[in-house]
Amino acid sequence: MTAADHGRFVVVPAAYAFLLREGGQGTEVLLQLRQGTGFMDGHWAAAAAGHVERGETAYDAVRREALEEIDVRDLELEFLTTMSRTQNGAPIDERVDFFFAARGWTGEPRIVEPAKCADLRWWPLAALPDPVVPHELSVLQGMIDGRLPAYTTHGFAPAPEPDQESRR
Numbered sequence: 001m002t003a004a005d006h007g008r009f010v011v012v013p014a015a016y017a018f019l020l021r022e023g024g025q026g027t028e029v030l031l032q033l034r035q036g037t038g039f040m041d042g043h044w045a046a047a048a049a050g051h052v053e054r055g056e057t058a059y060d061a062v063r064r065e066a067l068e069e070i071d072v073r074d075l076e077l078e079f080l081t082t083m084s085r086t087q088n089g090a091p092i093d094e095r096v097d098f099f100f101a102a103r104g105w106t107g108e109p110r111i112v113e114p115a116k117c118a119d120l121r122w123w124p125l126a127a128l129p130d131p132v133v134p135h136e137l138s139v140l141q142g143m144i145d146g147r148l149p150a151y152t153t154h155g156f157a158p159a160p161e162p163d164q165e166s167r168r
Contacts, residue, residue: 013052015062015098016136017075018143019109025124029140030109031132032069033119045133046099047109047120048072058098066105070120071112076104081148085135086155099139 019030030047034040048066052058059077066072080099111117123129125144132140135154142148 011094011096013058013061013096013098014050015052015058015065015100016046016049016139017062017066017077017100017102018080018140019047019070019072019075019102019105021103021122023122023124025126027125028122029125029128030070030120030122031129032111032117033121034116034133035118036115040133043131043133044123044129045136052098059100062098062100066102069112069117070109072105072107072109074104074106075100075102077102080143081139081150081152083135083139083152083154084156085153097135101143 021028021030031044032047034043034045048062048069050061050065050069052061053064056064062077063073063075066075077100080101083095083097083099085095085097109120111120121129125140128137128140138152138154139148142152
């Protein structure tokens with residue numbers, strides 16, 4: 001029996017790497033401009049990201065994606081947050097995303113998949129481009145604000161506040 005047979009959703013895991021460096025305007029992040037993917041094309045996104053494959057850790061996945069997408073290896077990864085994500089509560093789109101920062105790596109980042117990436121550019125964290133993929137932007141905002149918890153959510157309806165009677 002599968003999870004779907006029990007009415008449970010299936011979580012899709014993904015891993016993201018924000019490459020960071022110090023630049024003239026402070027900390028900069030490397031972002032790619034998505035194209036031809038069918039998801040958030042025309043939005044800026046983490047330079048390296050993708051699904052975690054069967055038998056792979058999130059660390060392994062993000063290192064593989066960095067090599068496949070921007071030709072860098074030996075990432076010095078710092079865990080940022082795990083995000084539970086949905087698209088407006090749709091049960092067909094439950095995700096768990098693992099976000100990492102990398103301040104060290106081997107190789108010069110470059111576009112490896114031009115059909116999926118229109119541009120690759122360093123941006124000051126204080127002056128991000130528009131638009132950025134919304135759930136990734138929330139992580140970047142948390143980095144900027146210095147308030148990024150270990151666990152975050154995105155896309156879920158806020159829980160209703162208990163009324164005064166139920167508080168008594």
